[in-house]
Amino acid sequence: MRFLRKHAPTSGPTGAAESAVVPIADDGDIPVIDVEGQGFDLLRSMDLGHSLWRPTVVNELDRLGTDQIVVVAAYNAADIESSMPLMRRFMTIVLAMGLGPQYGSRALTLGAVGYVDGSRNAGEIHGLFGDAVARVRIRRLREAAA
Numbered sequence: 001m002r003f004l005r006k007h008a009p010t011s012g013p014t015g016a017a018e019s020a021v022v023p024i025a026d027d028g029d030i031p032v033i034d035v036e037g038q039g040f041d042l043l044r045s046m047d048l049g050h051s052l053w054r055p056t057v058v059n060e061l062d063r064l065g066t067d068q069i070v071v072v073a074a075y076n077a078a079d080i081e082s083s084m085p086l087m088r089r090f091m092t093i094v095l096a097m098g099l100g101p102q103y104g105s106r107a108l109t110l111g112a113v114g115y116v117d118g119s120r121n122a123g124e125i126h127g128l129f130g131d132a133v134a135r136v137r138i139r140r141l142r143e144a145a146a
Helices: 040-042 077-082 084-089 101-112 122-145
Strands: 029-033 049-054 067-076 089-096 114-117
Touching: 029 040, 040 067, 040 089, 067 077, 077 101, 077 114, 077 122, 084 101, 084 122, 089 122, 101 114, 101 122, 114 122
Parallel strands: 029 049, 029 067, 067 089, 089 114
Antiparallel strands: none
16 A cells, blocks of 8 residues: 655635744844934934834834834823834833923823833933843733733
8 A cells, every 4th residue: 555645725715825933022123203303313323232213104004013122212291102003013112302201101001011201311212122022022021921
């Protein structure tokens, strides 16, 4: 008796194979949502250990997974409030440009994983950003274990 390998059909009933592609978070390539550009320039001037890019259209975020880190530059309290949909979709770090530390609790309440006060010195910003990225990684581990 001979056993032959059977091949599974490569296409479904419609004739086209569909595959679910789940985007993988890339902590080395972080988008920065910044209308004015000052926050993006500030972060780019520092060696944060991440490649930062600035999306020009909202559709560029569609290819990102929900575990992706996204930085949102906030220039006023309304910017934090209006970023809530991003905070619900992505692991969002709020970069406060001229707001000071007092809006940090509001950003975290809305769903941000971190709040970086852009008025601090470069060493403090670097440390705050690193802490926020570490929180993202811890959150991912907790969600994966659940």
